[in-house]
Amino acid sequence: MPPSSAKTTDGKTTDGKTTDGKTPDGQMPDGMPVIRTIAMPSDTNPSGDIFGGWLMSQMDLAAGNIAARRARGRAATIAVEGITFLSPVYVGDEVSLFGTLLHVGRTSMRIEVEAWRRARESDESQKVTEAIFTFVAIDAQRKARPVPPEY
C-alpha cells in the first residue's frame, strides 16, 4: 500500500493532489465530501447569483463538523484565512465541501476546506473556493479547552 500522498510520475500525488498540495483543476478531491448540497434560489444575492456568504457558511459548517468530531464536543470558529472566490456558483449547482484537518494545537484545530461546483446537467467539476478555518474546542462556559488525545 503506498503512503497516503506518494508522488507519481505526472507530478501528482496518490491522493489526487499536486506536489504543492493542491487538487488539479477539474478533479474533485478523492473521498467523501463532508457536505454535498444544491444551491437554491433562496441562496442568491440581489443579482441572482449565489451569495458568497452562503458558500462561506457551508464551508464553516463543513469545518465545524470536522472540528466537533476531533474535539469530541463543541468548537467555535476563531479565524478564517485566505478565502478566495475563484468562480461563481449558480442556482441548481451541486456544491461539495471537502475538508482536511491540517493541524491540532493545544486547543485549536486548523482545517482546510475546498468547495467544488458541478452544474446540474454536467459531469465536469470546478473548484470555486478554498480557505483555512481555525476552530477552538470550547467547554460548557464557552472557554477554550484542550483538544483531547486521538482515540
Ligand SMILES: CC(C)(COP(=O)(O)OP(=O)(O)OC[C@H]1O[C@@H](n2cnc3c(N)ncnc32)[C@H](O)[C@@H]1OP(=O)(O)O)[C@@H](O)C(=O)NCCC(=O)NCCS
Ligand atoms: C474561541 C474563544 C473561546 C477562544 O478564547 P481565547 O481566550 O481567545 O483563546 P486563546 O487566546 O487561548 O487561543 C485559543 C487558541 O486559538 C488560537 N488562536 C487565537 N487567535 C487566533 C487567530 N487569530 N488565528 C488562529 N488561531 C488563533 C491560539 O493560538 C490558541 O491555539 P492553541 O491552544 O492550539 O495554541 C474566543 O475567542 C471566542 O469565544 N471567540 C468567538 C467565537 C465565535 O463566536 N465564533 C463564531 C463567530 S460568529
